[in-house]
Amino acid sequence: MNKWLKQDLWRHLVGVAICLFALFPLYLVIISSFSSSGSLQLSSFIPKEISFANYNKLFNDPTIPYLIWVKNSLLIAGSVAVMSVVIGSASAFAFSRLRFKGRKLGIQLLLLVQMFPAILAISAVYVIMERVYKFAPEIGLGTQPGLLLVYLGGAMGVNIWLLKGFVDSIPSELDEAAKIDGASEVQTFWLIFVPLAAPVLAVVALLSFIGTFNEFILARLFLVDMESRTVAVGLQQFIGGQYSQNWGPFAAGSILASIPIVIIFLSLQKYIVSGLTAGSVKG
Amino acid sequence: MTYLIRGKVALLIKVVVVALLASVLLLLAQSAFAQREYVIAAFLAISVVLLALTYLSKISIPLKFFIPGILLLTAFVIGPILYTVAMSGFNYKTGNIISKEEAIVQIKVRGIEAAPSGLSFDIKLGTVDGKPAILVSDINTPEYFLSTLEDRTPLVASSLTLNEYGVAVEAPNFTPLNESEFASADKVYTGARFVFDDRFFIALEGFEAGVVSQQVLKFFPESDQFRNLLTGAIYTDNGRGNYSLADDKGAILEPGWRAPIWFENYSNIVTDPRVREPLIRVFIWTVVFALLTVLTTFALGLLLALALNKPIRGRRIYRSILVLPYAMPSVMSILIWGGMFNTEFGAINALLGTDIAWFSDPNFARLAVILVNLWLGFPYFYLISSGSLQAIPSELMEAAAIDGANPRQIFRKITLPLLLQILSPLLIASFAFNFNNFNLIFLLTGGGPRNELDGEIAGATDILISYTYKIAFGAGTQDLGLASAISLIIFILVASISLYSLKKSKVLESFA
Amino acid sequence: MNRKRFGFSALVAAFALAVSTLVAPSASAATEIVVWADENRGPDLTKVIAAKGDWVPGFTVKVVTFSSFDALKEAFDKATDASGPDIVVGANDWVPTGAKSGKLAPLTLTAAVKARFNPTQFLDLTYKGKLYGVPVDINNVAMIYNTKLVSSAPKTFGEMVAEYKSLKTSKGLKAGLCIAGGGMSWGAHSVFSALGADAYQFNSRGQIVYNRAFNASTFGKNVRTLLMDGNKSNGFFPATDTGCKDNFLAGTVPYAVIGNWEWSDYADKGFAMNLMPVPGVKAGTYGKMFGSVSGALLTTFAAKHGVESAAKSLLTNFFASSDGQVRYQTLAKRPPAEKGAQANTTITAAQRGFGTSASLAGIPQIGAFLNSNKGGANYWDSAPAYWTAVLIDGKDATKEAAKLSQIWRTNTIGGKGDL
Structure with a gap:
């Protein structure tokens, strides 16, 4: 004692x-x-x-398609998570394993681009996507695929930090061996690298899932239709009024929306802890 | 599964996927071209060529890994950044937003003024002999006439069909438009000038009303001038995005357009004290804020990681609770914190039994900002430091303990330096992130407190990005050009700080 | 290798060609008028349009609802003709900036349409002599008191303060009067005005007086005697609107200024709608409240989309008509701006109560003055700053009032050119 x-x-x-x-x-x-x-x-x-009025409102008010919002959020955040990991890990692999001109410059530029205060660049993104809407209404402003594309735009840079160190730490003997076996670089990436990196990729995917799930600054400009909104955008209508805010449903909606995240988070806790550090621990 | 990646099947899949993607992109390029979006069309066409070259030849292996990322990055990150950089060379603010062509059209429209008589009529749109005409009813007089682009024909009430308000709906020789013709009527009738008398014409205000009007401002394209036909005043391009009088530069026609002023936005930052002074203050606070945030979140996260580094009872429960702040949507948590700091009704003062004016005292406001950001950020550092602690080889500490070092010494001399080395890239990333942590400031304090009564421009908790946002999108004048210039300067600052720290921490050494 | 590459490229090109021929460009005249609105007005407008959509012959109306007022504002700021609306239902203070930047287009109303509105309502939507929209609904506040705490309507501001002091301990009051609707600048104007500080001055003929602002020493003295105890707030009037609504509903604040858009929240809780303006220092005088209008504003995109006249017709036939406003306000529950709709029997008593209250003590909200920051800060920033400086930081009420008065005076002069 x-x-x-x-x-x-x-x-x-x-x-x-x-x-x-x-x-x-x-x-x-x-x-x-x-x-x-x-x-x-x-x-x-x-x-x-x-x-339970607030919870009731979320589920039984026909003007508030809360479950559709949740579905949209899961879908968009899920797609972003998977695709951004593919794009990000491919770049991280190339930066770490391949020798080419401008490698150091490339990764430096990539890191620096992430530091640009993007608040004004949103205007440019808006203009680009409203023009895209003119000729391709399916992927322009106001559509989920359009928003997805914009989110993916940052995919290569954002996860480089977490991935880079980890990639460095995977012993290169394995892919040397694969090379001798006659595998190409692309084959090495898919057959050797991706299976080895699975835990850290899961973590990076999860982090970008959470980030996308909560993003509303861009989403509120893109997802105007009631049925296409994500939770983060949909719930804005309760608190984004000029002078009137209805916090009850917003709080209820936020709590419910964070449940899936908490569940994923807790079940992957071990992964997350090892994955996050693996990124920064060298060999 | 390997046949998906090697061999003939793989090759076939690759060709089909690339062909599909390329054809979709080409299709898009073609329709972009048709809509005169040449830049986008060119970008798409180049993407197709790059995709085909990269994946169907062996021109560059690294590109096979980079191309999707590079294309998306260029379109949605680098493109917009370049746009921001370009904006900083323009007089681009409220009043000077649209292009010059658009501005000329707008000034012409506003140059039409209602006649001093203020006469307006009920009208019916239609045609006379196939030409556009309007059937005009002045129900007060009452008086009726037909007006075309060439002349005006008086009508007698007895020859007309009137509705219950006394508005003529039918007249001899006059064919009213039917409902389906209205849709295309806008092109023909809107902006048309139907004859009223020698000086004035009738302009449409909707499909049912006409207003007696006159053109006051007239544009002369050959001399690039607007002339006021009533006063004779001449407005010329002042080179800063407005037409103005030669002898009174303040007398401008609105709207203006965005005009290049090259480096003036940058020189304003240096020379205009109303821009420069707040900027310096804000910059210092931004650095302090970012540093303190990294320091406090890291310290608390590490303390927690050390405390829970042993499999003590209830560790899982602690852990589960500790990640909750991370999982809650940050908008919700920031706003609830904002409410908790309320002076009269907030939970913090209620709990402490104080009546601190958190958000109106500069130092308390700064403290609150740091505290909230600590709450938001410590779980992340808890997670990564507890992971790193496990990664430090235990032999090192055991050896030190045998040498007689106490736990505190072991921590200071061995654990901490190793941890710092491992985590320095993430600390730098966290610094850069918080340097631009717009959401926190915007939602929590809005940059305040700010002593408006004494003319302060930036608030005590304003960081560079929230200050820039106010300049670009705040109430009143929105100066996008100046805000872009400031953005670029912020970028250069944070990039150099980060690059310097990266060099020092030798993170990039493996890329030498 | 070369041959293979060529083969692939040919395949790609052929495929693309095949698909591209399937798409035929269509260029028919637009027959849709697009209206943008915020999360409050959008759903009601959508319902009204769904019930009766033929306001403009040959055209349909599409209402786009944004998730929040901020999102609507931001999208409208960023929009160009590729996505922009033909009409936007927005705040009156968008008019000066929108007109200056060429995003809003002017319109001229016929005498018959103009006669449907109180002329001061057009002030809100006018910039440099031209009108940019039509008034849709009135936004205003009124004071409400808890009849369980105070039995009768107060005649003077001092009466309220005295009542508060006598009940403070026995009823556990947290404040006397607070602003539940409209914030510490817009909503609190009624309190500023009750104590002698109007945002701008009118002469006896109702004309604006440009070179004069409120009397700082009178106002400062009123603040000191009625709201302060020495250099501390006496607790009657909190410098924040956070928590006001809850405390009023909980019976810990007897008087509150509430917005007309949220009256049903109070009515549902069983509060009798004892609406009145904020009483002034002298009996029979009242604090003036902003009676602003939201406008349906015409954009310059309408002309580019080829629906300018159609959009103007929609503005006069629907937004500015009795029929349109009654249909809309029956759902939206705000006081209608149009005279015929105000007289209509389907408009509820509370909607009318706010209307009456506004006509008893209203001041037009003139964006040209309020948004001007020629004095160093605009009205919206400087007004709450005064409450903070005096009630929280304990600065001298008269000295700060002198600063405020100077700022507002300069703003009014500076905004004159925009009127």
């Missing part, structure tokens, strides 16, 4: 303190979601009422 106190007590104290810190705002979100007044419950720590 004495030893336990000495060695583990501080660990539990830190854990409990930080857990409280982590949970406190979330608790307020939860009680706000059970309040029917529509505003954030900020100062009363004991819920005044337990009302």
Whole structure:
């Protein structure tokens, strides 16, 4: 008992303190979601009422296709996650394994491009996509495929950080051997590299899934149709009013929308921890 | 499965996929061309050539890995960045948004003014002898006439069919438009000038009303001038995107257009104190904010990782709870934090028993920003540092312990330096991310507090990107040109800081 | 290798050619008028149009609803003719910037249409003498009081403060009067005005007086005596609108200024709609509230899409007509702007209550002055800054009022050219 106190007590104290810190705002979100007044419950720590009106609104109000939004979010975020990992890992593989001119310059440029304050570039993206809409209405402004393309635009750069170190850490003997076997670089990538990198690829996919799931700055410009909105955009209508905000459904919708993320997150916890570090640990 | 990647089947699949993709892109290029979107068409055509060359020949192996990423990156990241850079050379702000051609059209439209009499009539659109005409009813007088582009014919009420309001709907020789003809009527009738008298004409205001009008501003393309036909005043291109009077540069015609002013936006940053001074203050706070954020999130994450580095009881539960801030949509969490910091009704003051004006005192506001960002960011650093801790070879620490080092020394001399080395690229990435952490500032404090009564332009928690956003998209005048120039400068700053740190941390060494 | 490559390229080209012939370009005249609206107005407009869509013969109307007011504003800022709307239902303060930048197009209303509206409503939608849209609904606020806490309508501002002080401890009040709707600048104008600080001044004939602003020492004195205890707020008027609605509904704040778009939230909770303007310092005077209109604004894209006259017809036949406004406001529950619709019996008592309250003590919202920042900050930023400076930071009420007065005066003069 004495030893336990000495060695583990501080660990539990830190854990409990930080857990409280982590949970406190979330608790307020939860009680706000059970309040029917529509505003954030900020100062009363004991819920005044337990009302399911907000949840009811999300599922039973015909003007709020919440489940369709969830489906859209899962679909878009899922596609972005998979495709961006393919694009990102291909580049990371090439940067790490292939020798070519301008390799260092290339990766430096790629990293720097990510640092551009993109807030103004959104205007340009908007103009490009509204022009695309003129000749290809299926993939232009206002469509999910159009938004997907824009998200993928950043795919090559964003994940390079996490992937690069990991790729470096995979021993190159394996692909040397494959080379001797007569495999081409593309074959080495698919047959040797991808299976080896599977855990870290899963993590990168998950991170970009979460990022895409919560993105609303671009999405709200693209997904105007009620039926094509994602959760992040759809829920905006409750709080984006000029002067009136209805926090209840927003809180309820946010909580429900974060459940799939939490489930994936917790079930992949081991992967995530090893994957995140693998990216930065060299060999 | 390998046959999918090797051999004849693989080759066939590759050819079919590339052919399909190329034909779709070509098709798009063709329709883009048809819609006169030449830049996009050219980009698509080049993409097709590059795709075909890369995948159907052996011109470059690395390109096989890069091409999809490069094409998407060019279209949606590099293209827009170049656009931003280009904008910074223009006088591009509220009042000067559209192109010069469009501006001339707009000025002409606004140059039409209602006659001083203010007369307006009910009208019916139709044709006389196949030519556009309007059947005009002045129900107050009442008076009726037919007006075409050439002349005006008075009508007597007895020859007309009137509706219940006394508006003429039928007249001899006059063929009213039927419903299906209205759709194409806009081209013919809108902007047409139906005769009223020598000075004035009747212009359409919708399909049912006509207003007696006159052209006040007239454009002379050969001299690139607008002339006010009533006063004789002449407006010429002032070189900054407006037509203005020669002797009074302030007297401009609106709207203007975006005109190149080259480096003026950049020189304004240096010379205009209203731009320069806030910018310096904001820059310092941005660096401090980004550094403090990285430091605090890393420290808390590491502390937690150290505490939970041992399989103590309940570790799984702790972990599950600790990732929750990461999973919650950050919009929701930032806004709820904003509410919690409210002075009168917020949870923080209620909990502490204080009445701190969090968001109206500059230092408390900064503290709040850091605190919220700590909440948002520590789980990430907890995850990566706990992973890294496991990756540090335990022999090192055991050896140190045998040498008589206490746990604190081991941590300071061995664990921390190793961790820092491992995590430095991610720390730099986190710095760069927070340098541009727009959402946090925008949603939490909006950049405030700002002492508007004393004429402050930037708020105490404004970071460069939120300040730029205000310049570009704020209320009142939106100056996209200046904001682009500032963006470019921010980029150069953050890029050089990051590159320098990268060099120092030797992350890029493996690419030498 | 070479031959193979050539073969592939030929295949690609042939395939592309084959597919491309399938697409025939179509260029028929546009018969659709596109209207953009925010998340509140869009759904109601969609319903109204679905019930009766033939407002312009030969044309259909398509309503595009954005997920939030901000998203609508941002998209409209960014839109060009490729995607832009023909009509946008937006705030009146979009008019000056939209007109300046050439995104909004002017229109001239006939005398008959003009007569349907109160002339001051056009001020909101006018820029440099030209009109850019038609008024759709009135946005205003009114004061509501909790009849369980205070029995009768207060006659003066001082009466409210006295009432608050007497009930403060016994009822556990958190504040006396707070702004639940419209924020600390727009909604709070009624309080500014009640204490003697109007955003701009009118003479007895109703004309704007440009070179004068409110009297800072009178206003400062009123703030000190009514809202302060020494150099601290006396708790009557919080400098924030956060939490006001909840506290009013919970019975911890007796008086609140609420927006007309949310009255049903209060009515549903069983509050009697005792609407009134904010009483002034002297009995019989009231704080003036902004009675602004939202406008259906004509864009320059309409002309490019070839539907300019059709869009103008839609504006007069639907948006500015009694029939259109009654149909729309029956769903939207805001006070209609059009006179005939205001008189219509389907418009509810509360909608009318706000209308009456506005006519009793209203001030037109003139974007040219309020958006101007010639004085260093526009009205929207400087107004809340005053409350913060005085009520939270404890700065001198009169000195800060002098700054505010100077800013507003300069803004009014600076905005004159935009009117």
